Amino acid sequence: MSGPGDPPEGTPESAPGGGDDEYRSVVFDESFVRAAPLQEFSAQERIGDHAPAVRSRGGPRRRERGSPQQAVILVLLIAVAFATAVYMGVQRPYQKPTTRAAEPLRSTLVPLTPRGEVPGGAADDLYASSPARGFRIGAEGITLPAVESTAHFSDDQVREALGTAKDFLVHSALDADTLAGGDARAVRMLIDPDQLGQFDASLSRPADDGQHAATGWVMRFDPERVSLAREPVRVRGSMRVTELNSSALEVVADHTYVYAVRRAAAHAPRTDTPATGTAGTGGGRDLAEPVTVPHSLFTVRREARLRFDREDLRDHHVEVVESALQAGPQACATAAAAYLQPLFAGQSAPADASAGTNPYATGRPTDSLCGVLTPDAQPTGRR
Numbered sequence: 438m439s440g441p442g443d444p445p446e447g448t449p450e451s452a453p454g455g456g457d458d459e460y461r462s463v464v465f466d467e468s469f470v471r472a473a474p475l476q477e478f479s480a481q482e483r484i485g486d487h488a489p490a491v492r493s494r495g496g497p498r499r500r501e502r503g504s505p506q507q508a509v510i511l512v513l514l515i516a517v518a519f520a521t522a523v524y525m526g527v528q529r530p531y532q533k534p535t536t537r538a539a540e541p542l543r544s545t546l547v548p549l550t551p552r553g554e555v556p557g558g559a560a561d562d563l564y565a566s567s568p569a570r571g572f573r574i575g576a577e578g579i580t581l582p583a584v585e586s587t588a589h590f591s592d593d594q595v596r597e598a599l600g601t602a603k604d605f606l607v608h609s610a611l612d613a614d615t616l617a618g619g620d621a622r623a624v625r626m627l628i629d630p631d632q633l634g635q636f637d638a639s640l641s642r643p644a645d646d647g648q649h650a651a652t653g654w655v656m657r658f659d660p661e662r663v664s665l666a667r668e669p670v671r672v673r674g675s676m677r678v679t680e681l682n683s684s685a686l687e688v689v690a691d692h693t694y695v696y697a698v699r700r701a702a703a704h705a706p707r708t709d710t711p712a713t714g715t716a717g718t719g720g721g722r723d724l725a726e727p728v729t730v731p732h733s734l735f736t737v738r739r740e741a742r743l744r745f746d747r748e749d750l751r752d753h754h755v756e757v758v759e760s761a762l763q764a765g766p767q768a769c770a771t772a773a774a775a776y777l778q779p780l781f782a783g784q785s786a787p788a789d790a791s792a793g794t795n796p797y798a799t800g801r802p803t804d805s806l807c808g809v810l811t812p813d814a815q816p817t818g819r820r
Contacts, residue, residue: 544653549765557782578672
């Protein structure tokens with residue numbers, strides 16, 4: 438029996454505590470019913486034959502498609518954007534970012550002719566009695582300055598530039614294969630790719646034109662004419678690094694190299710001296726034996742201007758922009774584009790070795806540029 442206040446048919450299932458609560462989540466509230474897209478026809482409306490039970494309520498109206506005016510505006514905006522892109526492309530055409538091409542090397546060599554005969558002797562004695570006695574040996578003489586960052590380059594980048602510069606100086610002026618007129622492969626590996634064509638042409642077809650002298654790139658001697666002493670090369674100099682701009686560093690290396698040289702065996706004077714045969718040979722024979730050939734010192738001062746862009750720093754390459762040499766003792770008229778041409782012990786330069794300068798001639802005005810090697814630059818023979 439129903440309690441007081443209960444509906445005659447009991448508690449509705451939708452009421453709290455009535456029926457199963459599991460259907461409570463599917464009870465539709467009034468707002469949901471009003472939003473339904475279908476609506477039941479009334480009894481009067483269903484009297485007609487074949488009338489459907491429900492009809493569409495119409496629901497929210499769909500957003501109308503853009504008007505023709507909006508389409509025209511959109512087309513105009515696209516046309517303006519396209520015209521702007523074309524105009525900017527004409528005014529500032531896009532170019533793929535490329536690294537600045539390396540400058541060609543410019544080189545000069547000033548021969549230093551001696552006054553009088555070239556002193557000679559044992560290599561160690563010559564070094565000890567010359568201004569090179571305080572120089573360091575080999576690569577130890579190429580010292581690096583303190584590393585400091587610049588406005589646009591870090592410490593590591595400056596250090597890389599100085600390290601690559603030293604590698605170039607060592608391989609181009611101290612390497613035994615390079616000095617003996619070899620292929621200088623170690624130097625070539627360091628050259629910026631943009632300069633390789635000039636480098637190869639300079640070594641294979643040297644020319645005294647300011648750009649294709651092999652001696653502008655490397656120190657080398659003709660192995661058929663010059664023999665280097667076993668005594669290592671003496672070196673002294675300095676290096677400084679500066680920032681050219683936001684994309685390049687420059688290292689200026691100014692060093693003096695002192696080589697002990699003498700005539701190669703093929704060009705050494707020979708004497709006919711009797712050689713006594715060994716026991717049982719029945720006599721002796723005359724053999725041409727070379728006399729002891731003294732060494733002399735050959736001094737080269739080179740100022741090299743080296744440049745590094747960011748790609749060079751990354752790839753361990755160098756751009757050799759300028760190379761200025763003073764070398765002696767050497768005759769003024771001797772061609773030195775292919776090899777350095779030292780005068781040997783006991784030799785002297787002709788009184789007028791220069792071919793002279795013709796101001797009417799075309800070409801480089803420094804073809805006959807020559808200097809004089811001062812006496813105090815030569816060994817004295819006294820330690």
